[in-house]
Amino acid sequence: MITMVDVEAAARRIGGRVRRTPVLAVTPEEPVSDAEVWLKLEMLQHTGSFKARGAFNHLLAAAERRLPRAGVVAASGGNAGLAFAYAAGRLGTRAEVFVPTTAPPVKVARLRALGAEVVQVGEKYADAYRAATERATEHGALFCHAYDQPAVCAGQGTVGLELLEQTRGELDTVLVAVGGGGLMAGIATALEGRAKVVAVEPENAPTLHAALAAGRQVEVPVSGVAADSLGASRVGDIAFEVARRTGVASLLVPDEDIVRARRALWDRYRLVVEHGTAAAAAALFTGAYRPAPGERLAVLLCGANTDPSDLAG
Template identity: 50%
Template structure:
């Protein structure tokens, strides 16, 4: 289904819709020594960012990810226009979008039915049940869950939401950048992980309005947007990454590609070992347990040259940590820091 192109006015409208209903994002400085050094590390040997790097704690948002912004924007808009059916809303999701949709539906008194791949993390399934959603597992990839969701919507009349491919969803996500710029008015660059492209499209659209550079980061074996930019059209890609539970879109949204085809956007790929190491670094230096999709953004700053993204001297950068719906049991206990007694 085609939609009108995403505009900055859409993001302004979304900000009005969800103001006071979502948690404003908080920022913190990247701790010194976050990038580990050593010949066997998958991160750059001794590299330290030369710019000022801040972390956006969007993993603290309702439902544990940025998705709450778009889901609430989407449902509130349909409720306001009387286009929300009695059958409620349905969505296919690897987890985070489903959680957000279920939460937003609960907030607005709407029924939610969520379709997930069988590979969805148990922690996300448990949280979905906590929001009162009806859950269906279908297939092993997002595309299979989406097909089952579409069949359900056709049979029941439920409003079909989407994990990322809708201007209302992207506009809600773009409100995050508005909050960041309000706190960092001289922001130079925002770094964001990309799956299907809803967060990226919203953030990049708002960033372009403010003259901010956007760095779109993807796993090298889960690169729907990067491949679309190369082909100048959305194309199917393979999905094989440690971050595929949240970034595992097989095809990028056209709206995301439109946002990416600007000089204000850079596309960066990182490896799974770099993603894992960035996640460990956040845990060891910040005590922050994020999902691999969130760590993907930070991995771009820590990956060895010529890969990743290198801030210039004095550049002010915000890295979006977009979600924390993860099982932290695979994180090693942090050892003593240099400041420890």
């Protein structure tokens, strides 16, 4: 479990290490009411996603005791791996990132460019995760989970504090895409008692939605256009606890709406985002979430590690 105290401590710890990403006030189009809408451009963060916040907080919190000589170990060929590799490089410690053999060569190349040692093992993420935990235990390295460690979640929550400052506290609701739920957990904690958080998930990856419906965490099959970034098959322990504590609601959006929202963000605002990121915007653009008149709403755009070639023209 994490609290506001943890998020505030994270904000102090990572200050100067991460970017204060801008907020863009937009004039909403139909079917949105006369709500006041902001887009939080977190995809402009280091390594192209919010993950740098949690990575720095996790490593810096460990460094207060002393980072192990064996460095850090993570399992992720995506945004989390990039963030941990970047943070480790900035802090001068060794990073070893485990990815499945099916990981795209471009992602492997980016990890290596950031100074990480890349270990490819197994065909699935679960294989890489299992090997990473074994390596961390065997060598005494700091294990870095993509979304289910307190310091990681608290670090992600700093974007919520930042958003409150940028909107002068005049914020009612935040729409945020959910995979494993680390970002949602941090933001919901940062905004607890101040604004509500609405989780948006693809219909083909309903980890939080299924857990809330069942009253417990459950495994769900995952597929679809956003599976590369919202591909967790089970919502994290911390995310589930925070969602229930703070009353986070979950909405589902179909793949076709995600694709259209991603395109709309480009056509209307010239913003390039991942399909997973576009899920949050899809809830607003397609009417899955209908704000009340005058509602002050922020849509968190959390990542931009995507191939933009299909947006040209």
